[in-house]
Amino acid sequence: MNQNGFNQLQLRLPGVGCWLGLLAVAWLLATLGLGWLVKSVLVIILLLLLAPVVAFLGLRLWLKRSLVEGDCPVCSQSLTGLKNFQTPCPNCGTVLKTTASGFQRAVPEGTIDVQAVDVNASATEPASPAPGEPIDVEVRQLPHSED
Numbered sequence: 001m002n003q004n005g006f007n008q009l010q011l012r013l014p015g016v017g018c019w020l021g022l023l024a025v026a027w028l029l030a031t032l033g034l035g036w037l038v039k040s041v042l043v044i045i046l047l048l049l050l051a052p053v054v055a056f057l058g059l060r061l062w063l064k065r066s067l068v069e070g071d072c073p074v075c076s077q078s079l080t081g082l083k084n085f086q087t088p089c090p091n092c093g094t095v096l097k098t099t100a101s102g103f104q105r106a107v108p109e110g111t112i113d114v115q116a117v118d119v120n121a122s123a124t125e126p127a128s129p130a131p132g133e134p135i136d137v138e139v140r141q142l143p144h145s146e147d
């Protein structure tokens, strides 16, 4: 009964108990003349706390250098993208390539490479698909762009 109640109390206050224990150990070590040990442990804890902050700042710096702001060349929607990545415009759906200077169409205008895939043509059907019939179309990115 008592043992069970003690366990429940510990489960409810795991963080407080942990810190109180650490403080007690630190105080004990300090009274034993092992303050240097406390200091080194504190330095390690400080480093552990600082590591994610440094990582976060580094990530922010990287994002700041990699993020490009510009307008969609098709519909002038203002966009933000990662450099050297391709992203579809949320407004008009055009696939855009992010460059250092802004956004470009990933595929130059008028040179869309269309490839028909698996079009069923039998003797009873016309060669061209009926209006409204879905066609599988694959649009590929060309190696060079319109500069």
Ligand SMILES: [Zn+2]
Binding pocket: 072, 073, 074, 075, 076, 077, 089, 090, 091, 092, 093, 094
């Ligand atoms: Zn657009």
